[in-house]
Amino acid sequence: MTAIKHALQRDIFTPNDERLLSIVNVCKAGKKKKNCFLCATVTTERPVQVNVVKVKKSDKGDFYKRQTAWALRDLAVVDAKDANKENPEFDLHFEKVYKWVASSTAEKNAFISCIWKLNQRYLRKKIEFVNVSSQLLEESVPSGENQSAAGGDEESLDEYQELNAREEQDIEIMMDGCEYAISNAEAFAEKLSSELQVLDGANIQSIMASEKQVNILMQLLDDALKEVDKIEHKLSSYEEMLQSVKEQMDHISQSNDLIQLSNTNNMKLLEEIEFLVNYLDLSKGHIKALTDGDLSSSKGIEACTNAAEALLQCMNVVLRPGHDQLQAVQQQQQQFKDLREQFARRLANHLNNVFVQQGHDQSSTLAQHSAELTLPKHLPFHRDLLRYSKLMEWLKNTDREKYDGLNKNYVDYISRLYEREIKEFFEVAKIKMTGTSKEGKKFATLPRKETAVKQDLESLHGSSGKLTGSTSSLNKLSVQGSGNRRSQSSSLLDMGNMSASDLDVADRTKFDKIFEQVLSELEPLCLAEQDFISKFFKLQQNPALPGSVVADSTEIDGGLLSRQHNLLGDRHSVPSEKEEASIIRAMMIKVFRCIESELNNLISLGDKIDSFNSLYMLVKMSHHVWTAENVDPASYLSTTLGNVLVTVKRNFDKCILNQVKQMEEVKISKKSKVGILPFVSGFEEFAELAESIFRIAERRGDLDKAYTKLIRAVYNNVEKVANESQKTPRDVVMMENFHHIFSTLSRLKIACLETERREAKHKYTEHLQSYVIYSLGQPLEKLNHFFEGIEARVAQGIREDEVSYQLAFNKQELRKVIKEYPGKEVKKGLDNLYKKVDKHLCEEENLLQVMWHSMQDEFIRQYKHFEGLIGRCYPGSGITMEFTIQDILEYFSSIAQSH
Secondary structure, three states, rough: HHHHHHHHHHHHHHHOOOOEEEEEEEOOOOOOOEEEEEEEEEEHHHHHHOEEEEEEEEEOOOOOEEEEEEEEEHHHHEEOOOOOOOOOEEEOOOEEEEEEEEEEEHHHHHHHHHHHHHHHHHHHOOEEEEOOOOHHOOOOOOOOOHHHHHHHHHHHOOOOOOOOOOHHHHHHHHHHHOOOOOHHHHHHHHHHHHHHHHHHHHHHHHOOOOOHHHHHHHHHHHHHHHHHHHHHHHHHHHHHHHHHHHHHHHHHHHHHHHHHHHHHHHHHHHHHHHHHHOOOOOOOHHHHHHOOOOOHHHHHHHHHHHHHHHHHHHHHOOOOOHHHHHHHHHHHHHHHHHHHHHHHHHHHHHHHOOOOHHHOOOOOOOOHHOOOOOOOOOHHHHHHHHHHHHHHHHHHHHOOOHHHHHHHHHHHHHHHHHHHHHHHHHHHHHHHHHHHHHHHHHHHOHHHHHHHHHHHHHHHHHOOOOOOOHHHHOOOOOOOOOHHHHHHHHHHHHHHHHOOOOHHHHHHHHHHHHHHHHHHHHHHHHHHHHHHHHHHOOOOOOOOOOOOOOHOOOOOOOOHHHHHHHHHHOOOOOOHHHHHHHHHHHHHHHOOOHHHHHHHHHHHHHHHOOOOHHHHHHHHHHHHHHHHHHOOOOOHHHHHHHHHHHHHHHHHHHHHHHHHHHHHHHOOOOOOOOOOOHHHHHHHHHHHHHHHHHOOOOOOHHHHHHHHHHHHHHHOOOOOOOHHHHOOHHHHHHHHHHHHHHHHHHHHHHHHHHHHHHHHHHHHHHHHHHHHHHOOHHHHHHHHHHHHHHHHHHHOOOHHHHHHHHHHHHHHHHHHHHHHHHHHHHHHHHHHHHHHHHHHHOOOOOHHHHHHHHHHHHHHHHHHHHHHHHHHOOOOOOOOOOHHHHHHHHHHHHHHOOO
């Protein structure tokens, strides 16, 4: 510690004009020990500054550096923790509390004593010392151990120490004895030196006088040495005696150590033997169960399961070093291997027999379901096999080769069974869809083209004479454009591939129920089989890696997927959870290899029977895909139904494109009025059918897109037909059809067609007004031409009150034109107009009264306009029309009532 103190004084405090008075080696309480030093220092310049400095050894070398300094005047409390017991901990209360642990209690006490002295000597502030021994708080220098610790501190205070009262008094007396002490310091010093020499001479004489006493003291010391020699001689004899005792005790101790070592070895040997006996011993009951246990009964299976688990535990015991060198252990391990191979072989043979037997038993039940649209339930088969699930897990962990063999055999047996069941199931579904019992009667009435379609369906189905159904909807579009509703509806149904007869409606409903029944039967079947495979073969049903199985499913019938082959073929590796999920999917694809193709065939058949069946199939497939994804989005069922849904969606899109194409190919008759176009009525019936089907569907996006395509095609072709119409005016065709579309959209309230609904209303109103204006120009033709001429002159810049001076528009010409249109002639003209409008309009929309009311309003508006022109251009002439507004109202009313 002294060397460290000198080093700190030299390297840290001397350059800063400070003196190190006390030092203590400390570390912070409660933390990882990082030692540092607390130093009490004073400055060498006045006024004296007293500090407590924290010094820490540098991380980059062996030198020390100053880290933190606190002024002693900021110290409030010194807490030594315990005044009675030795405790190296103490606290210093500056601006916050610093907790320290000294390397020794002596260093702590010396440091606290130094702090107390510095506080008494230099500071007027009294620091509070808590839990500090009163002996440390005495101003006198402590004795013993503490004196050595604090002595250096006291000596270091000799410079600049203040004189006490006695010293000051002695100096004053001495200086009073020499009056010149202040004026002549050299003389005063010489006097003091001479007096000191006198005192030294007196001291020497005193020492020489005490020589006799010194001789006496030396004699006493010689006597003491002799006594010491005697004591040492006795101690040597005692030591020789104790040496023999020590040898005997050492011999006894060595014997005890050997006995203890022997006991320890015996205990360890017993422990090793107990370990081997406890963990490498298989009971006779377990051995009998493994070799001869009954694998058919529940009790036998349970006994075999317990025995297999016990065998696995014995084989998985981690032997301690050296155990494998023991012959008994090697024999026991070989016996375990033989038992494992024997039982694994016996279990695999038994399960293969169970697979075959259950397959035969299940096949015998097919006849019971051949006439019903239901699939045989495999729950009893699964329940029987699940009794072996723990044994399958044991086999998976112990003999991967036999486990993989059972996996392959199960898939082979069950896939053939499911293929027979599913094909028979779909055969029944197709028979029920096509109505085989009414085959002869229905096909006897088919047109030639329908017979060709029937033959196509039979070819698709793979059998002859089994397909019938609502095929009247397969006729080519042929619109004759007659004026009555019945002929238009018939043409519409041909266009839309729809039949409005009760028979076709019933057929669609029957198809919908059959298709739903098919999906409802397949869904639990697939989920139950996947759940069974997972539980029986102990495979995790986690989501598979993207593309791990589905991307490799290019060849299903030829065998398991290559991905499954790779996973199952490596008998020395344990698949991860994702790989196990891929194995499940690969097994499901092989087990149900015919489901997707059969579903696609059924969908194709339904589309051939009636293309609008795709609406029903789209809703049903979307619902089942949504349900399957909620259960397990990565399951085989979800993936397969998703693939089939794509096919249904394509058929639906093709159906919509066919409707658009048939609209574009529509032709109208040149000899009859147009009326409501068949594809407009067709869109109405399509929308009604679609809304009834999609009422509770989860997937409306496809229907909304189809609506948009169809309505655009309807709008474009209505305008096209109106432009080509020769019998019916263009405005009438546009007005009637857009009014029908507007009524349909308003009634059905299809959200995605709200913009088209407003557009239809606008077009209907626009063409209604156009037709009214065009028609009203004919009953008062000359009057219209006369006033059009007046407006033309005004537009050329002639003032209205000067028009009457024009030769062609003078008052006489005006009276002449007005006389040509008396009230009787006007009524006659309006009556002819009513008849003509009646011929143009169709009966379905019933717009005649609406049209007639609009014409009345327009006629009155023109009348008021003519009266206004007469008043402005012929002021004061007294010329008026020969009929009034009241007459006009009576004309229109009587004409409407008469018809």
